[in-house]
Amino acid sequence: MKKAKLILNEKQSIDLPIIEGSESEKAVDISALRSQTGYITLDPGYGNTGACTSDITFIDGESGILRYRGYPIEEVVHNTNFTDLSHLLIYGDQKDNSDLIKFKKNLRQHAVIHEDMKRFFDGFPPNAHPMAILSSMVTALSSYYEDSDHDKEEIIDINIVRLLAKVKTIAAYSYRKSHGLPFIYPEPELGYVENFLHMMFADSQEDHHSDNIIIEALNLLLILHADHEQNCSTSTVRMVGSSHANIYATISAGISALWGPLHGGANQAVIEMLKMIHKDGGSYKKYIDLAKDKNSSFRLMGFGHRVYKNYDPRARVIKSMTEKVLNKLNINDPLLDIAKELESVALNDEYFVKRGLYPNVDFYSGIIYRALGFPTNMFTVMFALGRLPGWIAHWREMILNPKNRINRPRQIYTGRSKRNY
Numbered sequence: 001m002k003k004a005k006l007i008l009n010e011k012q013s014i015d016l017p018i019i020e021g022s023e024s025e026k027a028v029d030i031s032a033l034r035s036q037t038g039y040i041t042l043d044p045g046y047g048n049t050g051a052c053t054s055d056i057t058f059i060d061g062e063s064g065i066l067r068y069r070g071y072p073i074e075e076v077v078h079n080t081n082f083t084d085l086s087h088l089l090i091y092g093d094q095k096d097n098s099d100l101i102k103f104k105k106n107l108r109q110h111a112v113i114h115e116d117m118k119r120f121f122d123g124f125p126p127n128a129h130p131m132a133i134l135s136s137m138v139t140a141l142s143s144y145y146e147d148s149d150h151d152k153e154e155i156i157d158i159n160i161v162r163l164l165a166k167v168k169t170i171a172a173y174s175y176r177k178s179h180g181l182p183f184i185y186p187e188p189e190l191g192y193v194e195n196f197l198h199m200m201f202a203d204s205q206e207d208h209h210s211d212n213i214i215i216e217a218l219n220l221l222l223i224l225h226a227d228h229e230q231n232c233s234t235s236t237v238r239m240v241g242s243s244h245a246n247i248y249a250t251i252s253a254g255i256s257a258l259w260g261p262l263h264g265g266a267n268q269a270v271i272e273m274l275k276m277i278h279k280d281g282g283s284y285k286k287y288i289d290l291a292k293d294k295n296s297s298f299r300l301m302g303f304g305h306r307v308y309k310n311y312d313p314r315a316r317v318i319k320s321m322t323e324k325v326l327n328k329l330n331i332n333d334p335l336l337d338i339a340k341e342l343e344s345v346a347l348n349d350e351y352f353v354k355r356g357l358y359p360n361v362d363f364y365s366g367i368i369y370r371a372l373g374f375p376t377n378m379f380t381v382m383f384a385l386g387r388l389p390g391w392i393a394h395w396r397e398m399i400l401n402p403k404n405r406i407n408r409p410r411q412i413y414t415g416r417s418k419r420n421y
């Protein structure tokens, strides 16, 4: 095994093992550092720190590569649907289709939520954000399944199905409730996306929700959001799951982390930004300058990424699907024109190019969600629906790893030294 020598001072040095991944990523294994030298490492924001090894998703940020279980997303997205992809992310390659067939049958059977849970929605104020409803309802699911904290594989599998099947129902109910509409029950014979659209829009006047283009666009969006290795919300799921909190509480923590405007909340923030620019006469150059101005807190939402210093491959696919959906539905959305202007100006501006700031997954996704009839405050819920199988896959990979320990980072104390009270 290759080693790295860390020389701390004239008297102290340590040889640390070098770990190499299947895509030649390299890491210095520091797990013996503190016990042998008393030193720890410090990496605020974890930009240089690997928390785990994983077989699920590979990202090469410099080259703009994203692969699920080795398959490039550009291929996956046009050759599967969201439930098949969810099974692949969570369980990996299977010897035959029998497990997948059972998985999809169970997803249809478990889509309803306990009737009593419908009363929970009455406790929220009418303007409650659907992410607040989603995170609390997902935690509340654990009170209906006393087996939710067992770690036997067949119990884990049934709770995975319950979560995947019920979260879309809760999401649809939160939309219906916030619009004073009656709940629409899931139809057991419908597929995942079709059932979700049914529960959201079955009684709406424009009956386009069952259009093939809508189903294709929603499958594509959910697949593109399905996993993204150790992002903020997935790392949160691994952190909370490492204490062996039940899967519902663990996923609810991921939903809360995703809500932040720097993370999944960005898709809502992008539309709010585009609307503001549109209202301001479409003067996008003023906002580009504002985004570059160190004294202004304004950021170009949907731009930049901790890992991608190249075009986010998901943004490219979403952009072309956006144009396809708007053309098909005959929608001319001025926000799309503003988004494309912003992109073309930013990609030729030294400030953005020097910092490797490109459109990310959130830059165009909101424009499709708008065209599909989703209200802006549902956009991050859509992100959560997509990311759910990724969170579950990472949680399951961690919980089934016999070497897994509770996550407990260290710190360097910089406060007051000992004094009398």
Ligand code: SDX
Residues within 6 Å of the ligand: 227, 228, 230, 231, 232, 261, 262, 263, 264, 266, 291, 292, 298, 299, 300, 301, 302, 303, 304, 305, 306, 307, 355, 357, 360, 361, 362
């Ligand atoms: C997601 O991690 C994932 O994988 C996340 C995600 C997933 O699938 O899970 O991909 C989903 O969260 C996408 C990101 C959505 N967020 C946004 O679009 C919000 C806007 N973006 C930024 O806030 C920012 O780019 C982040 C939060 C995404 C990344 O922040 P970093 O890596 O901490 O970068 P940074 O803040 O250190 O910025 C580096 C420089 C700074 O300038 P300098 O101090 O070097 O002069 O770039 C600037 C920043 O000011 N910068 C921006 C900017 N993003 C970074 N300047 C203007 N507009 C921006 N959007």
